[in-house]
Amino acid sequence: MRVTREHGDASQRGAVRSRAAAFALVLALVAALPRPVDAQSRLPRPVGWINDFANVIEPERERQIQAVIDEVRAKSGGEIVVVTLPTLMGRTAPELALQIGREWGVGRAGEPGDTLRNTGVVVLVVPKETSDDGRGHARIETGLGVSFITAAEAGRILDDYMIPRFREGDYGTGILLGVVAIAREYAERFGFELTGEVPRQIQEPQARGGPTAIGVIVLLVLFVIILMALRGGGGGRSGFYGGGRRGYRGPIIIPFPFGGSHRGGWGGFGGGFGGFGGGGGFGGFGGGGGFGGGGAGRSW
Numbered sequence: 161m162r163v164t165r166e167h168g169d170a171s172q173r174g175a176v177r178s179r180a181a182a183f184a185l186v187l188a189l190v191a192a193l194p195r196p197v198d199a200q201s202r203l204p205r206p207v208g209w210i211n212d213f214a215n216v217i218e219p220e221r222e223r224q225i226q227a228v229i230d231e232v233r234a235k236s237g238g239e240i241v242v243v244t245l246p247t248l249m250g251r252t253a254p255e256l257a258l259q260i261g262r263e264w265g266v267g268r269a270g271e272p273g274d275t276l277r278n279t280g281v282v283v284l285v286v287p288k289e290t291s292d293d294g295r296g297h298a299r300i301e302t303g304l305g306v307s308f309i310t311a312a313e314a315g316r317i318l319d320d321y322m323i324p325r326f327r328e329g330d331y332g333t334g335i336l337l338g339v340v341a342i343a344r345e346y347a348e349r350f351g352f353e354l355t356g357e358v359p360r361q362i363q364e365p366q367a368r369g370g371p372t373a374i375g376v377i378v379l380l381v382l383f384v385i386i387l388m389a390l391r392g393g394g395g396g397r398s399g400f401y402g403g404g405r406r407g408y409r410g411p412i413i414i415p416f417p418f419g420g421s422h423r424g425g426w427g428g429f430g431g432g433f434g435g436f437g438g439g440g441g442f443g444g445f446g447g448g449g450g451f452g453g454g455g456a457g458r459s460w
Contacts, residue, residue, distance in 0.1 A: 201249055206241070206264050206445070214244035214287050214331075221332030225339050228356070232343050236350040238306070239280040239445055240342055241266050242335055246290035248297060253457045257284040257301035267303040267448030278305035278450030281342055287331060288460065296326055299457035300342070304450040308349040309342065314456035317341040323458050 204213055209229045210222055217225070229240045241264070248256055260266070260282050267280025280303040288296030300314040321341050325334030347354045 203249075203259060203263055204245075209239075209241055211241070211243045214246045214285070214290060216244055216285070216287055216331035217242075217335060218332045221336050225332075225336050228336070228339050228343050228354075231354060231356070232346050235352040236346050237268050237276040237279060238346045238350070239267050240283065240339055241280065241445070242283045242285075242339065244285045244287070244331065244335075246286070247292045248286055253284060253286065253297040253299040253459075254301070254453065254455075257282045257299040257455070257457075258451050258453055260284065261301050261303065261451035262449045265445045265447040265449040267305065267445070267450055269447040269449075276305065278303040278448040279346075280445070280448060280451075281306055281309070281455075282451075283335065283338060283342070285326070285331060285335060288326070289329070296460045297457065298322055298326065298459075300338070300455045301451060302454040303448065304452050304454070305448075306454070309345045309455075311454065311456045313345065315458070318456060318458045323460055327460055 204211065210217065210225055212222065225242060229242075232238050232240055241260070243257075243260055245256070251259070261280060266282055267278040268276050269278075271277070282299070282301040284297075284299040284301065286297040288294070291297065298318055300309070300318060302309050302314060317338055321337035322334040325331070325337065343354055
């Protein structure tokens with residue numbers, strides 16, 4: 161009788177172990193199944209060199225930024241990519257900018273030793289007005305071939321040119337100023353001159369509502385100065401970027417139309433990142449994607 165009871169207990173324990181093993185196997189199989197990717201966690205598809213997914217760059221500013229990017233590409237092969245996003249998508253700004261640079265393949269792909277290899281920069285901006293943590297975030301992420309823009313220099317560009325405008329909600333101008341400052345570093349490194357198409361000596365925005373008396377006076381004074389300069393002749397053309405090969409490191413002054421503002425509200429994603437189409441004629445980046453976490457970031 162005792163032997164029979166012990167045999168029954170052993171059988172019961174064996175059955176329990178079998179059920180536990182089967183349950184563990186089922187859990188392992190479920191964990192191994194591919195999971196649907198959350199649309200909000202995927203990177204958007206690039207639509208061009210300027211990817212304004214947060215809808216904060218005015219058309220005129222976008223045109224000016226594109227002109228700077230095009231000139232850097234034509235004269236050095238360097239790639240500057242601008243990305244604005246409503247949120248950080250559950251990441252930190254450094255993680256997000258690094259992922260963009262790598263997955264989009266920003267920067268030229270080349271052989272080891274090629275001085276133009278991985279000379280890409282990602283300028284990432286997440287506006288405070290749409291950020292999920294209530295703070296704005298900006299990041300200048302530099303490729304492995306852009307060691308000439310140090311972390312300290314990237315931080316200075318953010319502090320001096322970009323963040324002050326972002327605090328005012330003027331994202332288009334802040335991004336333009338930052339891109340121009342980055343372009344100067346390319347010009348110095350690769351020994352070319354930035355010409356540009358926008359006059360350098362012109363006032364920055366003073367008001368959003370319309371022209372003021374002070375604004376009119378300043379414009380008149382500038383007109384007189386320009387007229388005197390034209391009469392007096394002078395050296396070669398330097399453009400609004402600020403001159404020769406080593407670049408102009410003083411204030412970057414950009415024209416701003418009176419009464420301007422950011423275009424039409426803070427943009428959303430329209431149901432996640434999955435649906436962005438390609439921009440007309442955009443052939444993609446250089447395919448390098450060599451980023452190691454260099455650069456700097458700021459929050460406000």
